[in-house]
Amino acid sequence: MKAQLSLLSIALVTSLSSATVNAKEALQFKDVFDFKSAKNTQLSEDGKVLSFSSTPYRGDATGLVYTLNNNKLLAEVERGTQPQINKVANWVAFTQIPTLLEKETTKKKDSLKNNLVLVNTTTGKQQTFENIKDYQLSDDGNWLAYRLDEKTNKDDESKDLDNANSTDKSSEIKPDKKDKTFDLVVVNLQDETTHTVNSVFSYAINASSNELLVSQSYSDGSDNQVALISLNSTFETSVLIDEPGVVANKIAWHPTKNIAAFTLGNYVNDDMRRRDHQLKLWQNELLTDIASPEKSWTIGKTAKLSWSEDGERLYFENHPKLAEKITAKKYTDQASLFDYDTIRDQKGLNVWHNNDAEIKPREEQQWNEVNKNRHYQAVYHLNGKQVAQLSDTSMPSLALNTNSRDALLGSSNLPYLERIMYGGFFADYYAVNVQTGERKAIINDYPFRPSLSPSGQYATYFENSQVQLKDLNNNKVSTLTKAIQATFADDQHDYPSAQPGYGVAGWLNDSSQVLVYSKYDIWAFDVNTLKATRLTNGKEINTQYRVIKLDKDHVGFKSDETLLLSATNLQQKQTEIAKLKLADNSLSKVLSGQKRFDVVKKAKHADKYLFTEQTYQQFPDFYQTDFSFKKPQRVTNLNPQVNDFAWGQEPELISYKGFDGEDLQGVLIKPAGYKKGDKVPVVVYFYRYMSQRMYDFPKMELNHRPNFPMFTSNSYAIFLPDIRFEIGHPGKSSTQTMINATQKLIDLGIADPDKIGLQGHSWAGYQSAFMITQTDMFKAVVSGAPVSNMTSAYSGIRLKSGLARQFQYETGQSRIGKTLFEAPELYIENSPVFFADKVNTPILIMFGDKDDAVPWHEGVQYYLALRRAGKDATFLQYEGEPHHLKKFPNQVDFSIRMMQYFDHYLKGKPAAKWMTEGEAFIEE
Numbered sequence: 001m002k003a004q005l006s007l008l009s010i011a012l013v014t015s016l017s018s019a020t021v022n023a024k025e026a027l028q029f030k031d032v033f034d035f036k037s038a039k040n041t042q043l044s045e046d047g048k049v050l051s052f053s054s055t056p057y058r059g060d061a062t063g064l065v066y067t068l069n070n071n072k073l074l075a076e077v078e079r080g081t082q083p084q085i086n087k088v089a090n091w092v093a094f095t096q097i098p099t100l101l102e103k104e105t106t107k108k109k110d111s112l113k114n115n116l117v118l119v120n121t122t123t124g125k126q127q128t129f130e131n132i133k134d135y136q137l138s139d140d141g142n143w144l145a146y147r148l149d150e151k152t153n154k155d156d157e158s159k160d161l162d163n164a165n166s167t168d169k170s171s172e173i174k175p176d177k178k179d180k181t182f183d184l185v186v187v188n189l190q191d192e193t194t195h196t197v198n199s200v201f202s203y204a205i206n207a208s209s210n211e212l213l214v215s216q217s218y219s220d221g222s223d224n225q226v227a228l229i230s231l232n233s234t235f236e237t238s239v240l241i242d243e244p245g246v247v248a249n250k251i252a253w254h255p256t257k258n259i260a261a262f263t264l265g266n267y268v269n270d271d272m273r274r275r276d277h278q279l280k281l282w283q284n285e286l287l288t289d290i291a292s293p294e295k296s297w298t299i300g301k302t303a304k305l306s307w308s309e310d311g312e313r314l315y316f317e318n319h320p321k322l323a324e325k326i327t328a329k330k331y332t333d334q335a336s337l338f339d340y341d342t343i344r345d346q347k348g349l350n351v352w353h354n355n356d357a358e359i360k361p362r363e364e365q366q367w368n369e370v371n372k373n374r375h376y377q378a379v380y381h382l383n384g385k386q387v388a389q390l391s392d393t394s395m396p397s398l399a400l401n402t403n404s405r406d407a408l409l410g411s412s413n414l415p416y417l418e419r420i421m422y423g424g425f426f427a428d429y430y431a432v433n434v435q436t437g438e439r440k441a442i443i444n445d446y447p448f449r450p451s452l453s454p455s456g457q458y459a460t461y462f463e464n465s466q467v468q469l470k471d472l473n474n475n476k477v478s479t480l481t482k483a484i485q486a487t488f489a490d491d492q493h494d495y496p497s498a499q500p501g502y503g504v505a506g507w508l509n510d511s512s513q514v515l516v517y518s519k520y521d522i523w524a525f526d527v528n529t530l531k532a533t534r535l536t537n538g539k540e541i542n543t544q545y546r547v548i549k550l551d552k553d554h555v556g557f558k559s560d561e562t563l564l565l566s567a568t569n570l571q572q573k574q575t576e577i578a579k580l581k582l583a584d585n586s587l588s589k590v591l592s593g594q595k596r597f598d599v600v601k602k603a604k605h606a607d608k609y610l611f612t613e614q615t616y617q618q619f620p621d622f623y624q625t626d627f628s629f630k631k632p633q634r635v636t637n638l639n640p641q642v643n644d645f646a647w648g649q650e651p652e653l654i655s656y657k658g659f660d661g662e663d664l665q666g667v668l669i670k671p672a673g674y675k676k677g678d679k680v681p682v683v684v685y686f687y688r689y690m691s692q693r694m695y696d697f698p699k700m701e702l703n704h705r706p707n708f709p710m711f712t713s714n715s716y717a718i719f720l721p722d723i724r725f726e727i728g729h730p731g732k733s734s735t736q737t738m739i740n741a742t743q744k745l746i747d748l749g750i751a752d753p754d755k756i757g758l759q760g761h762s763w764a765g766y767q768s769a770f771m772i773t774q775t776d777m778f779k780a781v782v783s784g785a786p787v788s789n790m791t792s793a794y795s796g797i798r799l800k801s802g803l804a805r806q807f808q809y810e811t812g813q814s815r816i817g818k819t820l821f822e823a824p825e826l827y828i829e830n831s832p833v834f835f836a837d838k839v840n841t842p843i844l845i846m847f848g849d850k851d852d853a854v855p856w857h858e859g860v861q862y863y864l865a866l867r868r869a870g871k872d873a874t875f876l877q878y879e880g881e882p883h884h885l886k887k888f889p890n891q892v893d894f895s896i897r898m899m900q901y902f903d904h905y906l907k908g909k910p911a912a913k914w915m916t917e918g919e920a921f922i923e924e
Contacts, residue, residue, distance in 0.1 A: 047608025173221025365802030407456025496817030646672030648712025848881025
């Protein structure tokens with residue numbers, strides 16, 4: 001009997017323990033703060049060290065260092081951000097930022113300083129250096145150079161004081177206001193001895209780790225110099241240039257040799273836009289100039305410098321010398337106060353003229369962000385000592401890949417600046433010879449980006465629903481895909497604009513073949529015979545294969561290379577990883593399952609890969625493997641707390657019909673604890689195609705969209721449907737599609753028909769605002785940044801880009817396809833403001849009043865129309881916010897209000913006070 005009681009007791013304890021384990025908590029807003037993500041992930045070149053900043057949504061980050069020989073966490077660095085691993089991977093450097101509390105409570109933000117923390121990757125030992133402005137680690141790990149973010153030393157202060165007391169300041173050459181200098185501390189990391197260099201503006205350590213180039217600049221300019229410092233016990237200094245006011249803005253060491261390039265200017269010219277900079281080359285103990293091909297061209301302060309990886313080419317930027325600055329007249333005496341010219345020079349005016357290529361807001365935006373300091377690309381060939389101009393005023397844009405030896409893709413949109421306002425984006429494209437700068441035309445007036453072969457002889461582009469191949473030597477164009485039974489045109493394109501293709505995977509290194517995507521597969525086309533070879537079998541298994549490119553400077557594929565591919569099942573939505581051997585076109589899957597797999601990094605000089613796997617319930621932690629992918633090993637476990645919450649059930653796909661009978665899908669995530677037969681409240685979140693998120697781990701943040709687990713762990717289902725549109729009738733077509741999708745949930749007995757809410761932002765904000773003018777299916781709507789009146793929005797401006805909004809309606813997302821003058825009835829038909837009296841659904845409208853994409857008065861218009869019609873409408877105006885909420889308090893506030901809104905209308909909870917009484921404007 002005692003034995004039976006003991007067993008009963010054990011069973012009871014086990015049952016209670018199991019119940020405790022299974023009694024998971026509903027997610028609360030405060031829980032979201034703790035979820036971490038990996039930022040600035042770094043993998044050492046030898047594949048032995050992994051580092052990143054583990055950053056919670058709200059809180060202080062932690063820098064993490066893992067050793068991949070044993071997958072152990074080697075070090076944790078408090079508030080460690082932006083990790084950098086030096087070339088031989090004996091150090092990981094973190095920028096240690098102030099605490100969140102300090103940042104939130106300190107009024108003078110510039111008083112907050114960063115520290116530098118070095119982690120020894122052998123021992124895990126940490127060294128901290130305080131008040132760091134910036135730093136560089138030598139490739140061999142023996143040297144650290146950092147600028148101290150403090151006032152200059154006393155000698156310099158005395159010098160500045162002497163200068164300030166001097167009556168003769170005519171000889172002073174002052175630096176630009178934003179150009180700050182700091183003392184540079186050089187640390188021998190072997191014996192921890194230090195050396196200080198005063199007033200350093202720019203600096204760089206060479207690849208051999210034995211020399212440091214510095215530009216020193218002082219407040220009066222008298223002792224400015226560029227110097228070379230030996231990295232040894234003597235710190236011997238060689239002055240390369242000693243000239244009042246001189247300054248080196250950019251420094252770039254050769255990747256393997258002791259050759260330095262730098263741009264040299266002089267503050268004696270206080271107009272920094274018109275200050276001439278020289279490009280200097282320090283080689284074999286000699287300093288030489290690299291001149292632009294055009295004698296009337298110069299180099300500006302913001303010009304960039306970069307070497308090719310092999311060190312054969314130095315890329316630099318230049319521009320034509322600017323016209324003399326026009327100086328406005330100023331009031332200087334009594335007479336000037338009444339002089340028309342002087343008075344008018346004080347005006348504030350922009351003249352908008354019909355002959356302007358761009359409207360003034362676009363012109364202003366482009367001036368400030370692009371044209372004010374516009375530079376053009378040139379290259380210096382080190383071995384031949386030849387310079388070639390690669391872009392210029394007639395072709396200003398160049399897709400720079402410093403590893404491309406033969407050809408680069410250039411473009412110019414200058415002939416189409418006016419048409420861009422209403423017709424979308426167009427450009428003329430060219431193949432540019434890297435050796436000579438010679439260019440050959442590929443295609444003009446083209447809305448997409450063509451693909452250029454590594455040799456520059458061939459290019460492909462998509463036209464007339466087919467992939468075209470152009471031989472640039474004879475300008476012969478051949479259609480590659482015409483006779484192939486495959487879909488090369490994007491069949492999801494439902495815009496009133498040219499249909500794009502699925503794109504190009506790349507070229508073989510010798511340019512003999514181009515690899516092109518169809519909807520499912522990868523095809524190889526021989527440029528000489530035009531023969532097509534299908535490399536994958538995606539069409540038969542409804543799988544879309546795409547090449548995974550881990551090297552951003554990739555030029556071409558080797559003929560015997562084995563490529564990594566993503567393999568996405570378009571019906572079931574999982575994304576697996578496959579390998580394709582180009583030598584024999586054999587294909588094999590290496591990571592598979594009902595998940596989403598992503599290969600994210602490869603070690604530069606080792607057989608080491610990082611990948612993630614994720615589902616709705618599984619955070620995408622890092623795994624490591626070699627190229628066989630046979631024995632992957634888990635490295636991280638950033639968010640184990642996922643298991644503590646009632647997260648929601650596994651997502652499932654729901655099929656339904658679009659407005660035109662097309663088969664569409666949506667992702668349904670039932671609430672935690674759902675039992676078959678339950679009818680639950682549903683929040684529908686959408687934009688366009690959403691079903692591809694089937695296996696995505698949700699973003700654990702609070703912003704303009706619902707946090708999915710917040711809802712699924714609190715008795716809601718989340719539904720993410722695909723939407724398709726009819727050109728000219730986007731409102732009605734999306735509404736009918738949404739009705740079909742939501743009705744399917746009702747028919748399945750999952751959705752309570754009286755408890756269905758709708759949430760969308762921007763384009764989906766418009767759709768949700770429109771849908772409630774057509775149907776009463778939804779019991780509450782939260783609409784973020786919606787266009788409500790297409791007749792007014794049509795002639796508005798996108799403040800961020802400065803573009804007229806006309807292109808969005810004629811050829812873009814809004815899908816009207818005609819001008820306001822051609823079809824005013826379509827603009828009215830698709831504008832919810834004209835049908836506000838038909839709305840019976842409570843709506844919460846949210847806008848930032850600095851929205852740079854949609855004019856925020858679009859929300860005001862709809863609110864006022866609904867208010868006038870006596871409808872249940874509330875408007876949230878977030879002050880100073882752009883298109884998406886950026887300020888943390890506003891993100892949290894809106895998320896809480898959105899949940900309160902749905903809780904009231906879909907669950908019947910008491911309405912929050914702001915919903916019934918509003919909030920009075922009070923400003924102390």
